[in-house]
Amino acid sequence: MPDPESRPPARPQPSRRPWEDREAAPFVRLEGLSKSFNGTVAVDHVDLHIYRGELFAILGGSGCGKTTLLRMLAGLEIPTSGRIFIDGTDMTNVPPYERPVNIMFQSYAVFPHMTVEQNVGYGLKKEGVAGAELKQRVTEMLELVRLGGLEKRKPDQLSGGQQQRVALARALIKRPKVLLLDEPLAALDRKLREHTQFELMNIQDRLGITFVVVTHDQEEAMTLATRIAVMDAGRFVQIGTPTHVYEFPCNRFVADFFGTINLFASRVTQVESGTCRVQSDEAGADIASGDAGGQAAGAEVWIAVRPEKISISREAPVVGGFNVLKGVVWDFGYQGNRSIYRVKIASGKIVQVSTQNRVRSDARAVEWDDEVFLSWDPNSSVVLAE
């Protein structure tokens, strides 16, 4: 497996990208962190650096160990091996009530026997804050999550979205060094979720607290995060910015995780600086790529192309020779803002293409059963070793 962080991101912006700065000290550092439950490995030797002020997303399928990792960060689960450092201090054996970290559960876990106010103020009260200061800080926090006026309500008198904000306020009020959020938005409907995503980013921006968000929703991760770690079977497969993991996936798992991608089994024929040629029987064409992904001539590889990178037309493109496939429109889906074409090429493989519907029009350039040409820029093909 290639080193998950090996590829350079497309657009370096040193000030906002501390992970590129070799000098920058990571705020959260995990070293060889593992956790197994009676022999079942949930988290498997994870190394991770998270920097101050990041909104870091951990993304992965069900059961891949996301929650376990987060719980170890919070101190609710004792690692089987490995170390956890937060702000330079070894926190591996520090109990949860002494960690400068707060967690927000997927279930929200709002105390049912306390009012909104008591819920939110609980953490401060345990710190010894009381009286007017407690009241003022609770009020401020409730304003921040826009729950003003609901102070005296009990949780069973709140909607799901309001409970979620109580849980958020309660976790934020102690100004933890790191806030851990386990699927914070999973229980919300789509509209509310999108809205809350931006609210979360806003709050994070204002308070400057480092967020670690666990999610299984790739769109959510891409919207929220400064960086995303893709997790599978207890390990990190790739860590990078949203653009990075989407445009430069390190393997088929990651490529497939972030939306649809067309994959062609191929063999590298020629590698030069700046270009790489592969031959694919599956695509039935020569394919060019901007880089070889570290592969040498003769290597068996996969070529991956995103549907939106492919152009579709009835006329043969002017530039020829490579990255041009010929096929028949097999299926067509109109989605309003875009259209999805499924094109059957000579080898029988179905290639998915999506186009933006920029012009309002009833007529279509391409129809069912049309013979079409598919083409894309060499820089849009990704060479994957596995």
Next chain:
Amino acid sequence: MRPASAGRATHDRLWRAWVIAAPFAWLIVLFLIPFVLVFKISLADPILGQPPFTPLFGAVEGAQGSWHVTFDNYRFLFADNLYLYSYLKSLKVAFISTVLCLAVGYPMAYGIARAARPWRHILLLLVILPFWTSFLLRVYAWMGMLGKQGLVNTLLLQAGLVDEPVSMLYTDFAVYIGIVYTYLPFMILPLYANLERRHRDLHEVAADLGARPLAVFLDVTLPLSIPGIIAGCMLVFIPAIGEFVIPALLGGPETLMIGRTLYDEFFFNRDWPLSSAVATVLVFILVLPIMVFQHYQVKETRMVS
């Protein structure tokens, strides 16, 4: 579709009516009717005869048919200190026993709820195991243990902790032991049922927010177990007030609880009306805690749903 759905609605309504009617019928037959009979007797005068009380309506000693209602029995209850004393003593014994049961039962229920799964069932079985032998037998066993030559005194003497046997049997102390011992399962079972529902994430959130284990217990576990505490206390307190056998066998002359007074009144004095009045007042004393119990029962159902 209409007739069918209407038929279905009728069916549903009938079903619901039946579901509600069944417990009502039970209560009417086994509680309300007997209670009305007892209440009726409490309004009569005692006579020598069969039955040993005057009829509520009828001809008495040649007079014309008329209502014959008297509150003399109730007046007498307040006139003689004996009854007030018995009621207060019963309340006191029941209250202290309940507190003791809670103090002993809560840690036990908590421990069982936190034990590993296979152990839980064994421990619960041990809690209810005493029910498999006769209640009277177990009280007699306590008499054997607490007597002057009993097991406890023998051990104390042999250990040299006391010079002469301690009198424990026929005292309030023995009554408390008997009641706590007998009613402990009624405290543990509802508490266990409540504590077994582990609010793991609530405990973890509290710990995450800075609460040490003791604070987690006081702030989360304890308040959430209040419905279980109330249920357990009611299940101990209510029967303990009317307890007759334990004070009769283990208690001394000063352990004059209302159950004993009632028994004496009924069997020795054969004063049915007065003993009925004693019983009626007892029911009203018990109604209050039962209503509190009901209130919390409803609240708990709401909290769970």
